[in-house]
Amino acid sequence: MLIYAFRDAHGAWHGDPDAAVRGAEPGRGVLTLPSTVAGQDPGVFDGQRIEVLYAACDAEPSQARYRLDDGETLLATWRVHELLSPAYQHVPTAPGAARDAPTTVKLEVGGPHRRYELRADLVAEGRVEIAVVVCTPDGEIRGELAGRMDAGDLGEVTRLLTDLARTASFDLAPRPRDLVPAPRPAAEPEEPKAYTVEEKRRQYPNAYKPWAPEDERRLAERCARGVSLRELSQEFGRNEGAVASRLLKIDAEGPAVEEAWEYGG
Numbered sequence: 001m002l003i004y005a006f007r008d009a010h011g012a013w014h015g016d017p018d019a020a021v022r023g024a025e026p027g028r029g030v031l032t033l034p035s036t037v038a039g040q041d042p043g044v045f046d047g048q049r050i051e052v053l054y055a056a057c058d059a060e061p062s063q064a065r066y067r068l069d070d071g072e073t074l075l076a077t078w079r080v081h082e083l084l085s086p087a088y089q090h091v092p093t094a095p096g097a098a099r100d101a102p103t104t105v106k107l108e109v110g111g112p113h114r115r116y117e118l119r120a121d122l123v124a125e126g127r128v129e130i131a132v133v134v135c136t137p138d139g140e141i142r143g144e145l146a147g148r149m150d151a152g153d154l155g156e157v158t159r160l161l162t163d164l165a166r167t168a169s170f171d172l173a174p175r176p177r178d179l180v181p182a183p184r185p186a187a188e189p190e191e192p193k194a195y196t197v198e199e200k201r202r203q204y205p206n207a208y209k210p211w212a213p214e215d216e217r218r219l220a221e222r223c224a225r226g227v228s229l230r231e232l233s234q235e236f237g238r239n240e241g242a243v244a245s246r247l248l249k250i251d252a253e254g255p256a257v258e259e260a261w262e263y264g265g
Contacts, residue, residue: 001027001054002061003076006084009048015080016111021055028053029068033084044162045084052080059111079109112137121210126151129210141200144208148249206237216250223247223254232256 004026005015028051035047052066054074062081067073076084103122110116115137121129128151134143149157200207215236222232233240244260
């Protein structure tokens with residue numbers, strides 16, 4: 001038995017509530033989560049009393065067990081554990097952290113129709129470069145999100161995204177409020193594959209890789225010397241959109257910056 005989905009104190013479902021389960025109906029239980037531990041950043045669901053669904057299913061199990069309020073102890077799926085465990089929300093925040101502390105965090109979750117890959121790299125001055133790629137199981141890219149921020153701001157940004165998913169007028173993740181979600185109908189054939197990460201990198205070797213500070217300095221220098229956006233794309237192994245976005249972020253100067261604005265910056 002696995003805890004594969006839960007409903008938070010605001011009535012929103014999380015995890016994999018549409019997962020195919022074996023058996024007539026999933027089990028239900030209540031789990032009261034502990035409050036934030038002193039000295040740690042708060043987890044999104046710390047201190048909440050949540051409703052959980054559990055059943056035998058094909059979702060990937062984690063090694064974490066959760067004790068329900070009735071005393072029953074169950075394993076959780078990786079997806080649920082990543083949402084409930086504050087440990088998965090921590091990225092090194094200080095340049096002076098222990099020498100053996102990781103400078104890169106990689107997370108990957110998903111189901112039969114989508115995979116979500118997140119990479120966070122600790123860069124200079126306690127900032128974190130984050131890249132999120134949403135793709136189908138065979139690698140077709142469906143969405144991308146990337147940028148830099150101070151590592152200390154990650155907690156607030158996480159809460160903003162959670163609030164957005166819960167309160168936005170557009171339906172980001174339709175979940176029933178009072179009933180267990182009905183199984184999804186058979187998936188319709190997906191549109192022809194557009195491109196995969198591997199295919200993208202055959203054309204642009206550095207696609208989806210973080211920009212190193214020395215790359216940014218060299219990009220600014222080459223731009224100032226009058227190198228065009230197309231030439232910069234070829235030289236740095238990234239598509240023109242990625243180069244245009246980076247030129248604007250680093251406040252570069254040169255003709256390619258004008259191209260970057262025209263490109264859509």
